[in-house]
Structure formats: C-alpha cells, structure tokens
Amino acid sequence: MINKAGILALVVCLFLGILSPVSVQAHSGLTILDSSVQAEFPSKLSFNLSAQSDVNITDIRLHYTVDRLSFAQVTSEVYIDFVPSPTVDAQWTWDMRKTGGLPPESSVDYWWTVEDADGNRVETAPLQLQFDDLRYPWHSLTEGEVTIYWYEGDNSFAQEIMAAAQQALARLADDTGAYLERPARLYIYASAQDVQGAMIYPQEWTGGVAFTRYAAIAIGIAPDKLDWGKRAIAHELTHLVIHQMTLNPYSGLPTWLDEGLAMHTEGLIAPQFIAYLSKAVAENSLISVRSLSSPFSAYAGEATLAYAQSCSLVEFLIANYGQGKMLELLNTFRQGSGYDAALQKVYGFDMDGLDTLWRDYITEQYQTPEATTTAVHPALVGTLAALATALLLWLALVAESWAWRRSW
Numbered sequence: 290m291i292n293k294a295g296i297l298a299l300v301v302c303l304f305l306g307i308l309s310p311v312s313v314q315a316h317s318g319l320t321i322l323d324s325s326v327q328a329e330f331p332s333k334l335s336f337n338l339s340a341q342s343d344v345n346i347t348d349i350r351l352h353y354t355v356d357r358l359s360f361a362q363v364t365s366e367v368y369i370d371f372v373p374s375p376t377v378d379a380q381w382t383w384d385m386r387k388t389g390g391l392p393p394e395s396s397v398d399y400w401w402t403v404e405d406a407d408g409n410r411v412e413t414a415p416l417q418l419q420f421d422d423l424r425y426p427w428h429s430l431t432e433g434e435v436t437i438y439w440y441e442g443d444n445s446f447a448q449e450i451m452a453a454a455q456q457a458l459a460r461l462a463d464d465t466g467a468y469l470e471r472p473a474r475l476y477i478y479a480s481a482q483d484v485q486g487a488m489i490y491p492q493e494w495t496g497g498v499a500f501t502r503y504a505a506i507a508i509g510i511a512p513d514k515l516d517w518g519k520r521a522i523a524h525e526l527t528h529l530v531i532h533q534m535t536l537n538p539y540s541g542l543p544t545w546l547d548e549g550l551a552m553h554t555e556g557l558i559a560p561q562f563i564a565y566l567s568k569a570v571a572e573n574s575l576i577s578v579r580s581l582s583s584p585f586s587a588y589a590g591e592a593t594l595a596y597a598q599s600c601s602l603v604e605f606l607i608a609n610y611g612q613g614k615m616l617e618l619l620n621t622f623r624q625g626s627g628y629d630a631a632l633q634k635v636y637g638f639d640m641d642g643l644d645t646l647w648r649d650y651i652t653e654q655y656q657t658p659e660a661t662t663t664a665v666h667p668a669l670v671g672t673l674a675a676l677a678t679a680l681l682l683w684l685a686l687v688a689e690s691w692a693w694r695r696s697w
C-alpha cells in the first residue's frame with residue numbers, strides 16, 4: 290500500500306489539533322486558557338501553557354510519555370519554573386541536545402497539572418503529538434511489520450528496499466527463529482547529508498542511525514547506492530529484531546553475537562572479510578571470543594577482522610547446532626543471563642569453549658588449500674569475477690560499520 294505524501298497532511302492536521310486552544314474550567318476560578326507545542330525537528334519541542342485564577346497560581350507541571358520499548362511505562366514530570374501570579378504564561382523546552390534525539394514520527398503524549406494558592410487543581414486531558422521531519426515530502430510503503438518512508442526515487446526504489454528488508458527478516462526467522470515483535474519504521478533519506486539533518490550531533494562520517502528502542506532506522510541511501518543500501522537495511526533491521534527480542538534491564542548481548550547475526554543476515558560475506566579471516570588463521574592472529582564480546586576496536590584492520598570473525602562464529606553456531614539452539618540462546622539473554630552462563634546453558638560450553646571449537650572449525654576451513662577456493666566458499670569463485678565491484682561494496686560496508694551510530 291502506498292500513501293503518497295499522506296503523512297504530511299496527517300501531520301499538519303495533528304499539529305492544527307494540538308495548537309487549538311484548550312479551555313479547562315475547574316469549579317473554582319482556575320482556568321487553562323491556552324496550551325500549545327512548537328516542534329523543531331530534530332532538536333526541540335517547546336510546550337506553552339497560559340492559565341489564570343482568582344488567586345496566585347503556585348504549581349505548574351508538564352507530564353509526558355514517549356512511545357518506546359521499555360521495561361515499564363515511564364512518565365516524565367517537569368516542574369515549571371515561574372513567578373506565582375493569578376495569570377501565568379509558562380513555557381518549557383525539551384532540548385534534545387541534552388537528552389538525545391527521537392526518530393521521526395515519535396509519539397509523545399503530554400498533559401498539564403496546575404494548582405493555585407487555594408488548593409484548586411486542574412489536570413488537562415492528554416494530547417498526543419508526533420515529532421516529524423517535515424523537511425521532506427515523505428511517501429510510505431507498508432508490508433507486514435515494515436513501513437518504508439522515502440522521498441527521492443520512484444516506487445520501484447522503495448519496493449527494492451522493501452524486498453531486501455523482507456528477505457532479511459525471512460532469513461533471520463529461518464536461521465534463528467527471531468522476528469520483529471513491534472512494527473519497524475525505516476526512513477530512507479536521499480543522502481548522508483540529509484540524514485545528518487535528522488540527527489542531534491551529526492558527524493560528517495555518519496551514514497545513519499538506528500533507534501532500537503523506537504524500532505526505527507534513519508539512513509541515507511541515494512537511489513544510485515541501492516546495493517549498499519539493501520545490505521545496510523538488512524544489517525540494521527537485524528539489530529532492531531535482536532534488540533527487541535533480548536531487551537532486559539540486566540544485561541546486553543556480546544558484540545560478536547549482535548554484529549555476527551547482522552552480518553549473517555546481509556547474505557554472502559564480502560570477499561575482503563574472507564581475506565582478513567584467512568590471513569588471521571595463517572598468522573595465528575585471531576581475536577578471542579572473550580575480546581569480541583566487548584565493543585570492537587576503532588582501528589580499521591582489527592575492526593574488519595572482528596566483524597568477519599563474528600559472522601563466522603554465528604554461522605558456526607547455526608550450521609552445527611541449528612535454529613532452535615540460537616533461539617534458545619537469544620531467549621536466555623532476554624532473561625538477563627551473563628555471556629558464559631547463557632552459552633553454557635544452551636550449548637554446554639562457555640566463551641573459551643566456543644573459542645576452541647570455532648578455531649578448529651575455521652582453521653580446517655582455511656588451511657585446506659582446495660577448500661578455500663571451491664568446497665567451502667563456492668560463491669567466492671563466482672564473486673571473484675566481479676571483484677572490483679565487490680571491493681567497492683565492501684569499502685562502503687566497512688564505512689557503514691563505523692559510520693553507524695546506535696541510539697537509545
């Protein structure tokens with residue numbers, strides 16, 4: 290289903306609704322005269338309230354909740370600073386530069402409570418606003434649990450991205466049993482520069498941002514960078530799924546599992562990652578599974594090897610122990626399990642045990658000369674012909690890996 294520019298109209302309607310004055314009269318003389326919100330995506334929401342009473346107004350609070358994945362419903366309460374008076378114009382600005390940003394179309398419910406010196410109290414009815422990026426005329430395309438929003442490129446551009454997203458979800462479900470528990474929103478900006486305009490503290494190298502708690506991704510994909518974009522979408526969508534299904538207040542995932550699953554879902558591993566693995570096996574310079582459980586190195590070469598090993602570790606676990614065990618592992622992490630304990634419970638070995646088994650597996654793959662060219666990586670042979678293209682793709686992917694920021 291494609292709704293051309295429907296979002297913009299909806300948003301305008303919503304904002305008109307929000308900006309309408311509200312008049313709430315208590316039995317006393319305490320009255321809300323006006324309430325409004327001004328949005329400046331992506332950095333600010335300014336809430337305004339006018340109220341009057343027969344006596345001094347002494348207490349004004351703004352309450353709001355944001356629709357996001359969390360362990361419990363959280364309502365924020367803001368005590369407004371003002372001079373007590375029978376007539377008050379109060380304002381409070383939510384400065385996202387201090388709190389971190391929200392993805393486009395985030396829903397915020399808010400209401401006010403006001404009290405006067407006689408103890409009269411008024412609570413306004415909750416209103417909902419959507420914090421939108423109105424700089425672009427968004428189109429949308431929905432299939433299953435995924436909605437793609439884009440503004441440059443024709444329908445076939447969006448359909449190709451949608452096909453890649455669905456294929457990634459199907460692959461992830463087949464191999465791990467994991468699926469989107471909450472609908473995902475993908476905002477496809479037309480360039481890195483455009484997507485940086487949707488971010489609070491953009492860096493020149495930032496290609497996008499994944500808001501895992503909001504099930505949203507914002508990414509810059511020019512229509513002529515579609516191949517890179519499809520891989521990036523598969524990768525980041527996997528992070529959304531995995532974070533949704535393992536979210537708990539106690540413990541995160543080991544980095545190798547999170548990144549390995551994301552790379553595995555992209556499809557065929559790019560040749561340069563294989564080259565890094567092969568070299569590390571030959572030089573006995575593989576990184577330990579224990580080290581790969583922490584955030585990866587910022588150094589290009591070591592980070593590339595870390596991604597390559599992560600992908601291989603995940604493939605080792607899926608190929609040898611199957612989908613059921615991977616699902617059990619993810620569910621164990623959801624319960625807040627530690628890294629060693631989760632592996633021990635599901636597979637019967639800890640991180641060091643996995644390290645030993647995986648080293649045997651990878652060494653056997655890469656030290657048999659004919660295996661590296663035909664038996665183990667038959668697809669690589671086909672890929673070699675297009676090596677120049679693949680290299681470019683790999684460079685783009687590596688750039689993506691570092692250029693990506695994850696936001697909570």
Ligand SMILES: [Zn+2]
Nearest residue numbers: 524528548551
């Ligand atoms: Zn990643």
